Amino acid sequence: MPITANDPNRKTWLDIPGDTDFPVQNIPFGVFLTRDDVITIGTRIGDYAIDLGALHQLGYFEGIPLTDDIFLQDTLNDFISDGKKTWRLVRNRIADIFDANNSDLKDNQDHRNTVLFTLDEIEMQMPVQVGDYTDFYSSKEHATNIGTMFRDPDNALLPNWLHIPVGYHGRSSSIIPTEIPVHRPQGQTKPADSDAPVFGPSQRVDFELEMAFITTDANHLGEPIPVDEAEDYIFGMVLFNDWSARDIQKWEYVPLGPFLAKNFASSISPWIVTMDALEPFRTASPKPEKELLPYLKYSGDKSFDINLEVFLQPEGGEENSLSKSNFKYLYWNMSQQLAHHTVNGCPVNSGDMMASGTISGSSEDSFGSMLELTWSGSKPIKLKDGSERKFINDNDTVIMRGFCQNGNSRIGFGEVKSKLLPVYEPKKK
Numbered sequence: 001m002p003i004t005a006n007d008p009n010r011k012t013w014l015d016i017p018g019d020t021d022f023p024v025q026n027i028p029f030g031v032f033l034t035r036d037d038v039i040t041i042g043t044r045i046g047d048y049a050i051d052l053g054a055l056h057q058l059g060y061f062e063g064i065p066l067t068d069d070i071f072l073q074d075t076l077n078d079f080i081s082d083g084k085k086t087w088r089l090v091r092n093r094i095a096d097i098f099d100a101n102n103s104d105l106k107d108n109q110d111h112r113n114t115v116l117f118t119l120d121e122i123e124m125q126m127p128v129q130v131g132d133y134t135d136f137y138s139s140k141e142h143a144t145n146i147g148t149m150f151r152d153p154d155n156a157l158l159p160n161w162l163h164i165p166v167g168y169h170g171r172s173s174s175i176i177p178t179e180i181p182v183h184r185p186q187g188q189t190k191p192a193d194s195d196a197p198v199f200g201p202s203q204r205v206d207f208e209l210e211m212a213f214i215t216t217d218a219n220h221l222g223e224p225i226p227v228d229e230a231e232d233y234i235f236g237m238v239l240f241n242d243w244s245a246r247d248i249q250k251w252e253y254v255p256l257g258p259f260l261a262k263n264f265a266s267s268i269s270p271w272i273v274t275m276d277a278l279e280p281f282r283t284a285s286p287k288p289e290k291e292l293l294p295y296l297k298y299s300g301d302k303s304f305d306i307n308l309e310v311f312l313q314p315e316g317g318e319e320n321s322l323s324k325s326n327f328k329y330l331y332w333n334m335s336q337q338l339a340h341h342t343v344n345g346c347p348v349n350s351g352d353m354m355a356s357g358t359i360s361g362s363s364e365d366s367f368g369s370m371l372e373l374t375w376s377g378s379k380p381i382k383l384k385d386g387s388e389r390k391f392i393n394d395n396d397t398v399i400m401r402g403f404c405q406n407g408n409s410r411i412g413f414g415e416v417k418s419k420l421l422p423v424y425e426p427k428k429k
Contacts, residue, residue, distance in 0.1 A: 282301045
């Protein structure tokens, strides 16, 4: 089935900015609370949010096999379960409805008043209920930097790293949408001059620049997903800030990996950009440096050219650019990650979220964490207001943005924006 929604010549009758992340060729999916306090599934074109539940009830999806309540839910999980054919049919239809040459909705003011919202009339919610969350470790540059700092510079990569997409299972309950603030975590750390750990607030709170993909129901228990079929089970992607407490991490991660250093919060952008929308920006992954086992060998281009940026904004201050990276730098691509995740028969469900791991490039200005940008605090970053940062201070806001650009075509993810608050203080009774 062709992806007609991607037609680069298509225009919309909606009045939208020329440089928007959300042209009519994007059509992402999300969940929002409307001005009438109703939660609905929707999409976005320009600076308009579109109520897909209302659009469905008004008959605009006639001929597509959808249940009556498919968009009247508070998560996208059931819609994602319907599979790739349905996603494509719906997305193509939305593009047609808002095409400049289609006057059906354009000329019906009552319907427009029902389905269209400006962004200040809505509040974005978590787009999916995340049952399981996996965080991979797929940037060779990042893994090398961390191995150099935490272990041995001569053996920065562990022996398995070039053979398998390393990952660990994280905590889904603390994945939150943009604009939700995060409290500075507490835990055990071990000062360099002490033989015993101490308890207290983390002094090295960090961001990790990542992206995450969301899966559909993919396989039965015991059934692996072949690497060249993996993309059929990936619905789309979001920006992902995996908050980290580096001092807690350094003490706890041996021998089993991150725990409290990572599970206190991960922030995501609220609009899921579909794999179909990203198709024009497909690109090659880095070439493997070691011979891969057959189940990880793939055909074609499996990565995507997605520009990524990180900014830090002190309270009441200006945004400061910290990093510019790209999703295509990842050594292990999504297809390999999903194939490896399921090669042992692990079942994957609708709404599962799998994060890339920190995305760092080879240059210092493309590193995806403060740990790397300041080289474990030894090279502080100077901000526009004259202050310095080794890690994230209380009341700093971290902003991540991502977009694809191909000639005049632009598809974006918007942003994930999160403020770090001081340690949580219980309210006095």
